[in-house]
Amino acid sequence: MSLDTFTQMTLTGVNLGLMYALIAIGLTLIFGIMRIIQYAHGELFMLGAYVLYYWFAVLKWPYWLGIIASAVIIFILGVGLQVLLFRPLHGKNILYSLAVSMGLIFIISSGGLIGFGTVVRGIPSIVTGGVFILGAFFTYERMVISLFSAVLIAALWFFLQRTTLGIAMRAVSEDPEVSSLQGVNTQRIHWIAFGLGSALAAVAGCLMGTLMSIVPTMGFMATMKAFMIVIMGGLGSVVGALIGGFIIGFIDSFLTTIISADVAYIMGFMAIFVILVFKPAGLFGQQWE
Amino acid sequence: MNEKTKLATISWSLVLILALLLPVFCNYDKYILHTGISIAFNIALATSMWLIWTLGFVSFAHAGFMGIGAYTSALLFTRLGWPLWVNMWLAAGMAAMIALIISVPLMRTRAVYFFMASWAIGEVIKRIFAYYREFFGGWDGIFDILPPKLSIFGLKIDFASRIAYYYLALVFCTLIVYAIYRINRSRTGMIYWSIHEGETLAQHVGINILKHKVIAFTVACFFAGLTGALYAHYHTYINPKTFDIWQSEFSLVHIIVGGLNTVAGPILGALILTIVDELLRPTGYYRVIFFGIIVILTVLFMPGGLETIPDKVRSLVNRFRNNRKEAPADAVTYHR
């Protein structure tokens, strides 16, 4: 294997890893804090991409503002979903949240097909050109997006470690009963977390939509990747989501290039299966139930 | 309680009689018979998935095992020319064997992680069908899986006829459902529910939970494989996409909407939702949207599922009869 191919795969792996991490962290927050299975997470990823598409590609408004707009809109949508659909199910059998989110997938993805059409769309590049690194061509666009993702993840880390709200969220994730006894308003944390997690998925959608193409059915793939990563890394663990994101990012990048996308897929799933058998709570997960 | 059981027996017998007479009622309409066959398959899948649920977990690999059954039968027919009557048992056996092997490591995972692990297995199975073009036909699938003919007591039945296949599907669906009903009603069912309700406690009073989980999973996948074989020879064409996670999801939705506590749940769920789905077909993409709305509404407003409707009706009726005291629920047979 030549150096430039290796470098190419590595850079792509890093790039993918960062974006996967965004959507996975969003899911692990929702999962860890509310203990629900938000199967429709990827649909919010898809909607986020389409918001940016209409904002930037159609209305020609500024790109970065579009990402913020997407995050805000999907945040609000997420809060609405939590309050209307998931809050009534709190404490009940986890299958119910799964069923409701499956219903959501049906609604959102079909709604998307009707509303957006089946045409594959793309978001035009915000910056062209690139550099050669060790023989591999790395576009400025990918660089900017990777940098943005990294900064966002770092900001999130700071938020969760240093701010009151972030610490409260982590507390609820670890032990909801004790947290509420300590005076944390768990209901408020729930809708904030859901909104935040969904917004992260939306941003991931914007970024991936910029680099790749956009279709209304892209949500499910994103959901699958997110779940793969979250379970591998451990429910509720942000670090786990980050590391898991990179593992899957690298598997995808390397195996797709070397063998095929199908094999990358199979290998990803087998990796998860093996990890779960030996570490039933994921790499960093807490054992729950 | 005996009154309740008698009522249930009568109701289900009526349903069965109606099902048997359906072709006559509908004037042998091909479309209705097709729907009937789909209902039969969906009921078999939902009920076998429910069997796994009685131990407390949900398998997202279910459609994958249906696929193993379908592909096994398809290959035995297209490569070796063997008929469905032989293939279906080999197909079910193959699904059961693979389920047995996979279940031992699979049962080491817990709760939500199990859901993911089973999902992974389902995906891998589908991708294996897609990847090996030589053997499995890749994404294009396998064609010309012909339904069998039967010569019995001087009668010649060609199962290419939709009516004949309808009865075939009905027979097997009833057998599968009855078997699962009996398992659930017996002490085996009590053991399964005790694992569901309190695994640690069950273990500590001598129940070998690993053994029971493996057996239940294997049996359920046997039934899924059997259904897959029947499916293959009816549609005469299969491809990997048929057996992906969406199929497992539909079965899960059938169970959740129909009800989780008794065998009536998956039956009612599969029956009603398949009909609803067919009724919505003319609406194009909106069909899936309506389906999603129905699922959400049912979960939010009727969380017990459709199977609780008879009890709700009974309470309403009793409330109108003021002098009748409501009989206490016989909790000994809480889980039928």
Place this chain on the structure above:
Amino acid sequence: MQLLTIDNVSMHFGGLKAIVDLNFSIDQGEIRGLIGPNGAGKTTLFNVISGVYRPTKGSIVFKDKDISNLKPHRTARLGIVRTFQAITLFKNFSVLKNVMVGCHLHSKYSYWGALLNTKATQNSEKDNERKSMDILEFMGLAHYKNEMAANLPHGHQRALGISIAMAAEPELLMLDEPCTGMNTEETAEMVGLINKIRDRGITLLLIEHDMKVVMGICDKITVINFGMKIAEGTPEKIQNDEGVHEAYLGGENHAA
């Protein structure tokens, strides 16, 4: 005759040493008390004995058989049954059904028999029901038989937990804090029950914080702290032991 021997057992969880070089044995027919401050390792010891954990070092010997590596369903089969500190029941089952699950261990059962509802299976079910009712009467819960377990008052839920354990026909019954959360009346009832159980020939190992109960009912007491045995002997001896007083009793007698 020595029924259960804890032979140099240590239990480490990574860096945490929950049990350290523990040695003691229980004779058949005894009521042995196991006391110590919270976190001393008592429930962990139950978990090691019943098979939830495998001891890091040492072995557990039951009736001359090394059971260290056996899983819980196997130790139950051999005759060791335990209850749990937190109320552990099949909450959605009726009281009767809860106990019938416990009967499973010692009843005839086969998959095919159950499926085909053979005469043998039916008789087995009738036997189990009779046996369960006997136990419920013994424990004073007979009139609750059709009540859902979750609906029982706290004290009766604990009694139900013990009923389920009794149905599994233990030779050694390990009770984890059976009197927790009980008032004086309920405690007295529980003590009565424990005595009745002992009269049936069952050996008992009892974790309990209520000192009146422990001193009153136990033949011998083993005291542990930080995973190690710090004293062992009759109730009088333990009550007068200095080390125990320091570590646990705090110089005064107090009930939990």
